Amino acid sequence: WPVYAPYVAAINRLKRERSAVILAHNYQTPEIYHCVADIVGDSLQLAREAEKVDAKIIVQCGVHFMAETSKLMNPEKTVLVPDMRAGCSLSESITAADVRLLRERYPGVPIVTYVNTSAEVKAESDICCTSSNAVKVVESLDSDTVLCIPDEYLALNVARQTNKKILTWKGHCEVHERFTAEELLAYKDADPSIQIVAHPECHPDVLAVSDYAGSTAGMIDYVKGKRPARVLLVTECSMASNVQSEVPGVEFVKPCNLCPHMRRITLPKILESLTDMTGEVRVDPAIADRARRAVERMVALAN
Ligand code: 13P
Ligand code: SF4
Known part of the structure; x- marks a missing residue:
């Protein structure tokens, strides 16, 4: 990760200087999730945490609607989203x-x-x-x-x-609609002990063949609690990367799908946004x- 180090150092310094906190969704990439985020979570957790923020600035590492929700919950704060184009289908x-x-x-x-x-x-x-x-x-x-x-x-x-x-x-959801029950069943057939953990944005047929369904935070808690030998997280790919270090010994099996909107948020864009105060989210009062x-x-x- 040496390539990330200068960005991580600069972002963490600027956070202190400007009185900013970074709220990051569970789908953010590991270098954001582990190295610069102050709070990570699912949509509900982030909305509740946004309300409690004391700092002057919230940098929302997630998609635009999440930044808007933070602004709604804490309207006095400046809310920045490092890439305004980070949407959601x-x-x-x-x-x-x-x-x-x-x-x-x-x-x-x-x-x-x-x-x-x-x-x-x-x-x-x-x-x-x-x-x-x-x-x-x-x-x-x-x-x-x-x-x-x-x-x-x-x-x-x-x-x-x-x-x-x-x-x-x-x-x-353009990410979750791509999973099919057939592909998941093939994994179950090959290894009946594999745990299939799905997000409820998937088709009901996918949930029907899953061992657990829940929000991104619920999925993480399930894996941490159960510690299965092999697990398939039927969701955005970064989730497995983020949880991996916290559950050594658990093998995360593909497939996963990428969310192109979440992927728009990168360390260089976070740094740019905090440096120039760009990407401020405003909502008509x-x-x-x-x-x-x-x-x-x-x-x-x-x-
Ligand atoms: P969660 O609220 O479960 O984190 O889901 C947000 C999301 O965008 C899932 O695709
Ligand atoms: Fe929207 Fe991406 Fe979440 Fe799907 S994965 S609901 S496209 S933010």
């Missing part, structure tokens, strides 16, 4: 106008929006959810029918765990107030 799949149309089409049906969406979409929603609390959020609502958008597969996976009728949208309400409702439920 789920976030791109739906607009605020789409949500308003759904509201007209299904009057009275509560709208649960996955955090992988823009602030504008959150602002049109009743409450947010993440992969770690989607079932809990849906169950908390006083309605037999719930709109769970925009991730179709997450919604179908929730539907299997509740008696409520779940309506959804056709959004997909009128939208922010409404979007914050949806996120705070979710966070309050998790407390």
